Amino acid sequence: MLKNNLKISYFALLLSILNFLLYHYPFFGFVFKNVDYQSLGGAILIVCLVIIMLVANFFVFFLFTYLSRFVGKFLLVLTFLINSVAVYFINTYGVIIDESMIGNIFNTNYEESSSFFSVKLVLYFIILGVLPSLYIIRVKIIKTTFKKFALTSALSLAFMLILVFANASNWLWIDKNSKTLGGLAMPWSYSVNIPLYFIHKHQENEKEILLPDATIKDNEKSIVILVIGESARSQNFSLYGYPKNTNPLLSQTKNLHTFNATSCATYTTAGVKCILEHTNSNKLYEILPNYLFRNDVEVIWRTTNWGQPPIHIKNYLDKEALKASCEGEDCAYDEVLLQGLKEQILASKKNKILVILHTSTSHGPSYSKKYPSRFEIFKPVCNSVELSKCSQEELINAYDNTIVYTDYLLSKVIEDLKQMKEYHSTMLFVSDHGESLGEKNLYMHGIPISLAPKEQYEIPFIVWLLDDYRQLKPNAHLTQNHVFHSVLNFLGIQSPIYNEEMNIFK
Ligand SMILES: [Zn+2]
Structure with missing residues (x-):
């Protein structure tokens, strides 16, 4: 499939699969931990989550690339680059990219963020971000007719709806875990939560409500x-x-x-x-x-x-x-x-x-x-910013x-x-x-x-x-x-x- 001329639908499908394979280890790690995958219901739920994720991302990637091949490629490169950094933070710190985490990121100044910098982060960025991006930039996409576009879109939408309704018995589980699942699904975690964060911030900070005089x-x-x-x-x-x-x-x-x-x-x-x-x-x-x-x-x-x-x-x-x-x-x-x-x-x-x-x-x-050296009472200490690399005791x-x-x-x-x-x-x-x-x-x-x-x-x-x-x-x-x-x-x-x-x- 990795050839240089691809129809839009193949391109979107390939990138949806890549997106699934490269960035969803934490997502499915969470699912496997919280679902009894040996039971039939659990196995079906997992299979459906995989399919929905593949189809939903295919649909969006397909839509953007059809509307403009340039814009589609640009957004996908941006998405893959951000995904690589997000997955680094999820794997390294056990965080999830929800609205409050977006708030933390926007409220972090340079000095603090530079303390997160590490070789591992660079490796994540190059291997999971830059390399797939180079492929996206290089590949030639062949335009498709409007009729094919409409048919593909309608089919994928219908397919998603059927899957969602077939899984009605699992809605409660998904709802209960929606924060975590949403915070681990790329690129949805940040592309939904960044606008949400700004909308809520704007609502909250419009004007402080004055209290009665004291x-x-x-x-x-x-x-x-x-x-x-x-x-x-x-x-x-x-x-x-x-x-x-x-x-x-x-x-x-x-x-x-x-x-x-x-x-x-x-x-x-x-x-x-x-x-x-x-x-x-x-x-x-x-x-x-x-x-x-x-x-x-x-x-x-x-x-x-x-x-x-x-x-x-x-x-x-x-x-x-x-x-x-x-x-x-x-x-x-x-x-x-x-x-x-x-x-x-x-x-x-x-x-x-x-x-x-x-x-x-x-x-x-x-x-x-964060303290002068004379306060280093308990030793040895952890000096790495990758917390999971230190022993629990050093940390x-x-x-x-x-x-x-x-x-x-x-x-x-x-x-x-x-x-x-x-x-x-x-x-x-x-x-x-x-x-x-x-x-x-x-x-x-x-x-x-x-x-x-x-x-x-x-x-x-x-x-x-x-x-x-x-x-x-x-x-x-x-x-x-x-x-x-x-x-x-x-x-x-x-x-x-x-x-x-x-x-x-x-
Ligand atoms: Zn704090």
Whole structure:
């Protein structure tokens, strides 16, 4: 079949078969794992999935190539190139290319994406992307008549419909697994989810819904420092019972409390949004920093991360701005967030202060590059970006060192607050989501919350209080939305949106 002159129908069929063979190992890996293929029903389902996939892709490839041979070839080359990279990520990190993963990709900056770069990725791109593309470019396609085109299209459509209806008994199974199947089928995963992502983003971000005005109730000087963790899972904190001592400093700190908590989502943009909003919703409500800034609270946002909803405050400092006034080796790590923070707080003339530190310390895959070398407590560590190449132990060692570094950062925040005796203060540490470290063969995060393993959503929620000015309620379980109401309560801010049930302070 690999000759140089092909009719459109043969060309589309050949590419549909190639697309099936080259990029669907993960798709059918999932199917074989979740279907009893030794039973008759299971075997039929698998055969039908193969046929539907072949016919559906044939139909689309045929359609585009008939309409314009140039456009058809161009789209197919693009598709095969993207497929090769997508399959690399699926095979290497166990991700699926669904809408939230598309969101992660578009919210990843160059520095982060370059840490994914590896020889294996180049090999995938050349062998699975460039080589088939060269063939697509070289092959000569022979035009077909409209009559043949109409007949072929109608037949393939009818055939697909028959197969779909013949499989009615399997609809439930397909529906239940549609997220995963859709996220592994090439090129549908990204060509459907990219437009979906932009449509939803546009809907959500049109304009934030303003909350009713708030009033400051008293003149007490108080500070809340909210530290937003990145990919920190509670399981690896010794404060939560982890056998390795990842919290050497915090475990010695007085007035420190931990709560069991879960995140709303398993990816940064949704997790951070949930920490900052008064309720978990798909809408974009005015977020905590914007709301308090508008209502006369001093708000400081410092970040080495990204992915937060739009912020409209005066004191916003990103990594570059913070680095510019920082000297020394540690400025390359999250400690840069604390650079000059005390001075900035003391310079404020306001009684109520909210500081938000958006960290990036436990972000994979290069865990071992997220802390200064003196924090390499657990050895040996994984230095590869291909997580499945490292032993589980090396990987967890590197991750645990990021928790030790987080322990140090939080202790420094507490030390700073202790020195500002004229303020009542509290520090909250809440992570945006958890992280998989090879359990169930999954890495990183981003699996839809309904399917995600607990490692990806069980997060630390740590509270430190300066003094006995405030006490904590005995909460059994917290969500990220507790942050909003608790900060309002601690700072003495009255608002119609305030919900006492979501407040952690007595
Ligand atoms: Zn994150």
